[in-house]
Amino acid sequence: MTPQKELSRFSKKKIVKLIALILDHPWALFFLVLYAFMVTTITLAGAWILASIVTKIYSNHATFTQIVPLCIFFGVLILLRFVLSFLCEWNIRRIASSIRLNLRKRFLQVTLNRPRLSSSGDTKGSDAALFSLATDDIEPWYSEFLPQLVITVLLVPSILVMALFFDPLAAGIMFVTIPLLPFFLSLIGSFVSHMQTKRLLALRNLGGKLLESLNGLKLLKRTNSGDRQSRTLLTSNDEFRKTTLEILKVSFLSAFVLELAATISIAIIAVSLGLRLINHSIPFFNAFIILLLAPELYLPIRLLAIKFHTATSGMAALDTIESLHIPLTAPSADRVISQTQNSTSNAPKGPGIVLTNVSTRYPNSLDLALHSITLAIPPRGIIALVGKSGSGKTTLLNTIFGFLPCETGSIFFDGINVNTLPAEQRVFFTGLVSQQPFLFEGTIADNIRLGSPDATIDEVIVAMQLAGGKNVLTTLEKGLETVIGENGIGVSKGEAQRITLARALLKKSTYLFLDEPTSALDSETEREILATLQSLSTHHSIIVIAHRPATVALADTILVLDKNTIAELGSHADLLARNGIYSSLVRSWESHETL
Numbered sequence: 228m229t230p231q232k233e234l235s236r237f238s239k240k241k242i243v244k245l246i247a248l249i250l251d252h253p254w255a256l257f258f259l260v261l262y263a264f265m266v267t268t269i270t271l272a273g274a275w276i277l278a279s280i281v282t283k284i285y286s287n288h289a290t291f292t293q294i295v296p297l298c299i300f301f302g303v304l305i306l307l308r309f310v311l312s313f314l315c316e317w318n319i320r321r322i323a324s325s326i327r328l329n330l331r332k333r334f335l336q337v338t339l340n341r342p343r344l345s346s347s348g349d350t351k352g353s354d355a356a357l358f359s360l361a362t363d364d365i366e367p368w369y370s371e372f373l374p375q376l377v378i379t380v381l382l383v384p385s386i387l388v389m390a391l392f393f394d395p396l397a398a399g400i401m402f403v404t405i406p407l408l409p410f411f412l413s414l415i416g417s418f419v420s421h422m423q424t425k426r427l428l429a430l431r432n433l434g435g436k437l438l439e440s441l442n443g444l445k446l447l448k449r450t451n452s453g454d455r456q457s458r459t460l461l462t463s464n465d466e467f468r469k470t471t472l473e474i475l476k477v478s479f480l481s482a483f484v485l486e487l488a489a490t491i492s493i494a495i496i497a498v499s500l501g502l503r504l505i506n507h508s509i510p511f512f513n514a515f516i517i518l519l520l521a522p523e524l525y526l527p528i529r530l531l532a533i534k535f536h537t538a539t540s541g542m543a544a545l546d547t548i549e550s551l552h553i554p555l556t557a558p559s560a561d562r563v564i565s566q567t568q569n570s571t572s573n574a575p576k577g578p579g580i581v582l583t584n585v586s587t588r589y590p591n592s593l594d595l596a597l598h599s600i601t602l603a604i605p606p607r608g609i610i611a612l613v614g615k616s617g618s619g620k621t622t623l624l625n626t627i628f629g630f631l632p633c634e635t636g637s638i639f640f641d642g643i644n645v646n647t648l649p650a651e652q653r654v655f656f657t658g659l660v661s662q663q664p665f666l667f668e669g670t671i672a673d674n675i676r677l678g679s680p681d682a683t684i685d686e687v688i689v690a691m692q693l694a695g696g697k698n699v700l701t702t703l704e705k706g707l708e709t710v711i712g713e714n715g716i717g718v719s720k721g722e723a724q725r726i727t728l729a730r731a732l733l734k735k736s737t738y739l740f741l742d743e744p745t746s747a748l749d750s751e752t753e754r755e756i757l758a759t760l761q762s763l764s765t766h767h768s769i770i771v772i773a774h775r776p777a778t779v780a781l782a783d784t785i786l787v788l789d790k791n792t793i794a795e796l797g798s799h800a801d802l803l804a805r806n807g808i809y810s811s812l813v814r815s816w817e818s819h820e821t822l
Contacts, residue, residue, distance in 0.1 A: 248326050249369060255322040262315040263377040267385045269308045270523050276301045278516035286511055315374060323369035330365070372534045379527040386524045393513040396503075397496050401524060404492035408485055408528045422474045429467040436463050485532045489525035496521045578606035578641045580627065580738060580768065585636035587626050596622045596631070598792045606641075606737065609764045611773045611782035613812055619791040620772045624740050627770070628659055640738070658731030660741045664723045671718075672707040674726055678734040690733035693763075695755040696725040728756065732763070739763070741771040757781055776816050785809065 249256050280297050283289035383405070391398040440447065440456050447453045500518055503509040585600040597619055604610055612620045625631045627638060629645060638645050640656045658678065666674050675687050682690075687707060703709045711717040718726070731739055741760075754777075760769055761781055773779045785802055787795035787809045794808050802809035 248330075249322065249373075252322045252325065255318060258318055259315065259374060259377055260381075262311055262374070263381045265311055266308065266378055267382045269304050269311075270382060271385060271389055271520075273301060273304050273308075274516055274519040274523065276304070278512055278519060281515055282512045316370075319374055320370045323366045326369060327366045367534075372531075375527065375531050375534050379531050382527050383524060386520050390517055390520055390524075394500075394509060394517050397499060397517045397521075400492070400496050400499065401521070404488075404495070405524070405528070407488050407492075408525070408532065422470060422477065426467065426470040426474060429463070429470050433460070433463040433467050436460055485529050489529050492525060493521045580604035580770075581639040582627070583636050583639075585626060585638060586634050587622070587631045588634055589631070595634075596791060597626060598790075600626075600636070600793060602786070602793065602796075604738075604768055604770065606768050607764060607766065608783040609760065609769045609771065609781050611771055611779045611785045612788060613773055613779060613785060613809065614788035614794075615812070618788040620788055621742060622791070623788065624742055624770065624772060628657055628740050656737050658734045658736035658739045660724070660728045660731050660739070664720075664727035666711060666718070666723055666726060668710075668712055670708050670710055671703075671726055674711070675707070675730045675733055677730055682733055686733060687729070690729040691725070693732050693759045694725045694729035695759070696722070696729055725756075732759075737767060739767055739769045741769065743772050743774060753777065774816070776813065779813075787812070 276297050280294050280301070283294055283297075387398060387401055387405075390401055436459060440460060447456050497518060500509065500514045504511065504514050580603070582600050582602040585597060586595050587597045588595050600623065612623060614620050622631065626633065645656075667677070671691075672684065672687050675690060676682050679686075684707070691707070709717070728741075731741075753775075757777060760771070763769060764781075764783070771778060771782075773782070779785060780799060782799070785795075785797060785799060786793060787802065787807075789808055795802055795805065797805075803813065
């Protein structure tokens with residue numbers, strides 16, 4: 228298959244996918260086709276009426292009163308076309324805006340339901356910037372390119388059929404010259420499509436570098452690297468600017484080439500008609516109507532070419548949206564019900580977390596991050612996840628919590644498949660204290676209330692005390708009303724971890740996920756928090772990643788991970804007796820504490 232045919236095949240697939248998005252608005256598509264049919268009818272009827280008026284005046288020497296009815300009818304057609312154009316443009320722009328809004332809602336929904344954790348280095352800033360531009364680029368595809376495409380598909384064949392009826396020779400010239408325009412268009416389009424993809428990648432690179440610079444602003448100042456980072460941003464900005472200008476340059480050149488080809492084609496038809504009129508080999512009416520139809524034949528193709536860069540932008544945007552794993556269409560209600568029934572028909576009964584043959588991988592990674600994990604977590608007690616660095620502990624926690632989708636298998640919370648739950652219901656079961664806690668700009672109380680906005684100040688104080696935050700309440704002048712900056716500016720890492728733990732405790736979730744909750748705490752605060760966790764375990768299930776013997780000693784069950792799968796499972800005494808991976812880990816911890 229030639230590259231041109233391959234490009235055409237993929238372009239057709241993309242057009243089909245883009246059209247599928249408008250099927251949610253069937254009346255809009257029907258109105259668009261009806262509008263194109265009316266434009267075709269009005270164009271052909273208008274050419275007929277105008278040719279009749281001129282023929283009556285030129286050949287039959289008709290008086291003004293004789294042509295008044297035709298003039299009125301012609302004026303009505305012009306007014307009708309204007310009204311239809313206005314209504315169609317208003318309707319299709321409204322639908323295009325609706326499609327753009329729906330795609331953005333799905334982006335937010337996917338981000339909430341299945342946040343992406345990428346090992347490839349892509350940042351959320353690059354994804355957000357890329358998706359925002361992609362949805363902006365996809366909107367003109369519906370409001371500009373699609374209407375013109377439908378009009379061209381209906382109008383051009385209709386004019387050719389009418390031309391064949393009045394003058395077969397002129398119709399033959401049209402048949403020969405028309406393919407030249409799509410040919411030039413396809414040659415230019417292959418290059419423009421590549422440039423549009425390059426432009427989106429340049430924007431993604433720019434958005435990622437900008438967010439990295441903002442996040443690392445303190446480090447850049449401390450290392451005096453601000454000027455170097457500024458040059459890097461300028462380089463990325465210049466790359467995006469140059470790519471955009473190259474696309475505009477090609478678009479202007481393509482418009483000139485198509486205008487020239489259309490003008491030459493019309494000139495050939497006009498010369499042919501003129502010579503035959505001189506020789507009286509064609510009636511004046513036939514020649515004049517062909518002369519009127521010739522510009523109308525090439526005009527929609529030229530307009531389509533002008534809007535062709537919009538089409539390439541829309542198709543490149545489609546690739547971008549699919550690369551971010553955003554569903555183009557929402558699943559039907561029947562499909563959702565079917566999935567829910569299938570997911571609950573074989574669901575385990577009773578409370579607890581159950582993983583059945585769960586495997587997952589990070590985006591853009593060929594290797595599995597977890598392999599065939601089958602596990603039952605009771606609704607009460609402490610489960611400790613241990614293992615060497617890179618064994619899959621944080622990945623397992625992220626998968627259970629919903630940050631990574633299951634490639635195979637299922638996860639059930641109290642007999643409910645979490646994949647069938649929306650984000651707002653899924654997070655109801657869970658609370659999370661990550662290894663790198665994130666705090667928003669605002670008061671400490673606002674950050675603790677993030678998962679429980681209706682909590683009273685007394686409940687916030689109790690949660691903070693349980694999280695070992697007595698010092699935060701007493702040492703800070705304004706206590707819980709102390710304002711902190713974005714990402715916890717103004718508090719230490721240990722204080723940020725206690726605030727995050729208080730947030731999870733205030734939420735009163737059934738299951739608490741803790742990723743090394745005492746890693747940034749002193750020994751006294753660690754003992755207080757461990758005592759809190761032990762008391763909470765009588766009513767909650769606590770899943771904790773632990774590297775300290777004191778934390779592991781509290782666990783009712785210890786899960787040892789190795790090479791992204793479960794290697795050992797049991798109590799502290801049982802695992803020590805096996806003298807396996809867990810025993811070697813304990814010896815390593817004890818040697819580090821001795822040092």
